[in-house]
Amino acid sequence: MGNMYSLKKDLNSYKLLSLILCSRNDSYMGNSRWRLETSINLALLNAEEANFLDQLEIIVSDWGSEIPLSEVLNLVPEAKDRVKFVHVPPDIAAVEQKDSKFPEVIALNAAAHRASGEYIGRIDNDTVIGTDFFRKFEQLHKNNPTDELDLANSFLFVERKSVPFRISRLSLPLPQIHSFINLFKNYFRVESATEWGKEFWWSPVGIMMFHRDIWNATQGYDERLIYWGWMEGDLALRLEQKHKIVEFSKFVGHDFYHLEHYPSLTDYRNRNGPATPRKKNEPVFENLNYKENNDAWGLEKYRSVSIVQHNRVYKNLNFFVKVLLKILFLPRILVSLFFRKFDLFLINYPKYAHRFRSNSKIVGGRIKQKIMSFVVS
Numbered sequence: 001m002g003n004m005y006s007l008k009k010d011l012n013s014y015k016l017l018s019l020i021l022c023s024r025n026d027s028y029m030g031n032s033r034w035r036l037e038t039s040i041n042l043a044l045l046n047a048e049e050a051n052f053l054d055q056l057e058i059i060v061s062d063w064g065s066e067i068p069l070s071e072v073l074n075l076v077p078e079a080k081d082r083v084k085f086v087h088v089p090p091d092i093a094a095v096e097q098k099d100s101k102f103p104e105v106i107a108l109n110a111a112a113h114r115a116s117g118e119y120i121g122r123i124d125n126d127t128v129i130g131t132d133f134f135r136k137f138e139q140l141h142k143n144n145p146t147d148e149l150d151l152a153n154s155f156l157f158v159e160r161k162s163v164p165f166r167i168s169r170l171s172l173p174l175p176q177i178h179s180f181i182n183l184f185k186n187y188f189r190v191e192s193a194t195e196w197g198k199e200f201w202w203s204p205v206g207i208m209m210f211h212r213d214i215w216n217a218t219q220g221y222d223e224r225l226i227y228w229g230w231m232e233g234d235l236a237l238r239l240e241q242k243h244k245i246v247e248f249s250k251f252v253g254h255d256f257y258h259l260e261h262y263p264s265l266t267d268y269r270n271r272n273g274p275a276t277p278r279k280k281n282e283p284v285f286e287n288l289n290y291k292e293n294n295d296a297w298g299l300e301k302y303r304s305v306s307i308v309q310h311n312r313v314y315k316n317l318n319f320f321v322k323v324l325l326k327i328l329f330l331p332r333i334l335v336s337l338f339f340r341k342f343d344l345f346l347i348n349y350p351k352y353a354h355r356f357r358s359n360s361k362i363v364g365g366r367i368k369q370k371i372m373s374f375v376v377s
Contacts, residue, residue: 013116014116014118015055015056015057015116015117015118016052016055016056016117016118016119016138016141017052017055017056017057017117017118017119017120017121017137017209018056018057018058018059018112018115018116018117018119018120018121018212019043019056019057019058019059019121019122019123019129020058020059020061020108020111020112020115020120020121020122020123021036021039021058021059021060021061021108021111021122021123021124021125022060022061022062022063022102022104022107022108022111022125023036023060023061023062023063023069023125024062024063024064024065024069024102025062025065025066025067025068025069025072026065028261029261029262030169030261031168031169031171031261032125032126032261033072033073034171035125035126035168035259035261036060036069036073036125036126037073037074037075038126038128038174038177038259039123039124039125039126039127039128039129039259040058040060040073040075040079040083041075041076041079041174042128042129042174042177042178042181043056043058043128043129044056044058044075044076044078044079044082044083045076045078045174045178046128046129046130046131046134047129047131047134048078049131050131050132050134050135050138052134052135052137052138053078053082055138056082056117056134057082057083057084057115057116057117058079058082058083058084059083059084059085059086059111059114059115060083060084060085060086060111060125061085061086061088061107061108061110061111062085062086062087062088063088063093063097063102063103063107064088064089064090064092064093064094064097065087065090066090068085068087068308069085069087070085070087070308070310070312071312073310073312074312074314074315075310075312075314076174076314077314079310079314080310080311081309081310082310083309083310084114084307084308084309084310085307085308085309085310086110086111086114086305086306086307086308087305087306087307087308088107088110088299088302088305089304089305092299092302092304092305096299097226098226099279100226100227100279101278103223103226103227104221104231105220105221105222105223105224105225105226105231106221106223106226106298106299108122108220108221109219109220109221109223109293109297109298109299110298110299110305111298112215112220112298113220113297113298113299113300114298114307115212115215117212118211118212119141119151119209119210119211119212120209120210120211120212120215121156121207121208121209122205122207122208122209123205123206123207123256124160124204124205124258126168126258126259126261127160127205127206127207127256127257127258127259128163128181128256128257128258128259129207129255129256129257130181130185130255130256130257131255132252132253132255133207133252133253133255133256136251136252136253136255137252140251140252148251149246149251150244151211152211152213153211153214153243153244154210154243154244154245154246155201155208155210155214155235155236155239155240155243155244155245155246156207156208156209156210156246156248157200157201157203157205157206157207157208157209157232157236157245157246157247157248158205158206158207158208158248158249158252158254158255158256159190159191159192159193159200159203159204159205159206159249159254159256160190160191160203160204160205160206160254160256160257160258161185161188161189161190161191161206161254161256161257161258162188162189162191162257162258162260163180163181163188163257163258163259163260164260164336164337164340165260165261165262165340166336166337166339166340166343167180167260167333167336167337167340168259168260168261169261169336170332170336172325172329172332173317173322173325176325176329177259180333181257185255185257188257190254191203191204191258199233199236200247200249201232201233201236201245202232202233204258205232206249206254206255206256206258207248207256208232208235209248210239210243214239214243217290217291218235218238218239218290218291219291219292219293219294219295219297219298220235220293220297220298221234221235222234222235222238222292222293223292223293223297224292225281226281227278227279227280227281228278228279228280228281229280229281230280230281230282230283231281233283234281234283234284234288237285237288238288238289238290238291238292239290241288241290242290
């Protein structure tokens with residue numbers, strides 16, 4: 001598995017891990033640019049804290065932005081030479097996406113095809129990666145393979161935890177959202193499909209990763225799945241033909257934090273139904289091929305799909321704005337958490353009311369029985 005990549009290890013550009021994600025310069029479900037900046041910046045800062053920074057690159061597939069993301073994102077100084085943008089021009093995006101709103105499979109393949117990391121991991125563009133993941137992954141790589149795990153020959157998947165919408169909607173400054181996540185990370189809910197009776201890889205993705213040789217051999221996501229959903233499920237079933245499917249959270253934990261963008265009153269099971277009308281990919285379980293694309297996968301045929309290195313200067317907040325936000329930090333958090341609890345009460349009110357009525361009938365029946373027994377005794 002490592003022979004194909006060993007030639008690249010002598011190059012100065014060697015990275016152990018490439019994180020790939022896709023986005024667009026728009027306002028998708030609110031503060032999308034803040035969520036993207038926060039995800040990239042905290043990945044870099046947390047990797048630095050774990051002494052992993054020089055082994056990391058981040059590749060953002062910028063799908064059809066009129067004004068490229070590379071020209072507008074405010075990224076920390078650590079992004080220099082570590083963050084790259086694959087810009088897909090609007091005219092190419094319009095042709096390739098057909099009637100899809102956003103073909104993640106093609107956008108992510110474009111990033112994966114241009115990644116230099118020994119391992120390539122896909123995250124969402126609003127998911128924060130914690131320090132522990134980088135530390136644990138590096139240690140696993142140093143000791144690989146073991147009897148329990150062969151990193152280089154496995155499909156690795158981790159579910160994510162959810163940062164409440166009432167918090168993520170505040171677009172907190174980087175130090176504040178960093179502090180909040182570190183303080184409450186052990187209490188966030190894990191979004192796992194196992195709660196619905198599905199396989200773990202059916203869950204919303206924290207990270208999905210495997211060796212670059214596997215990416216190249218299987219040619220990435222099936223680029224016909226241009227609508228929403230099933231893309232990781234399809235890939236898991238295809239890779240299972242030759243590789244082990246690993247519930248990677250058993251080795252690295254759930255150190256992935258999704259900056260929620262659905263309002264708190266949106267019931268989870270409705271998020272990809274009534275709450276977000278969009279075409280879905282239909283799950284297929286049989287007659288899948290290990291390799292579904294051709295050699296032009298990842299938009300290889302387009303010369304105008306360019307790679308741009310991040311080179312913008314990080315802009316700090318105005319001093320007075322920074323002071324004001326520090327003063328308001330705790331009140332904003334407390335108010336948001338209060339409304340979060342109120343949202344949960346409203347969601348669960350029918351359940352509470354039904355339980356109250358049921359219990360009232362039971363108690364009423366027992367009281368009536370005791371009265372009748374007393375009268376006739």
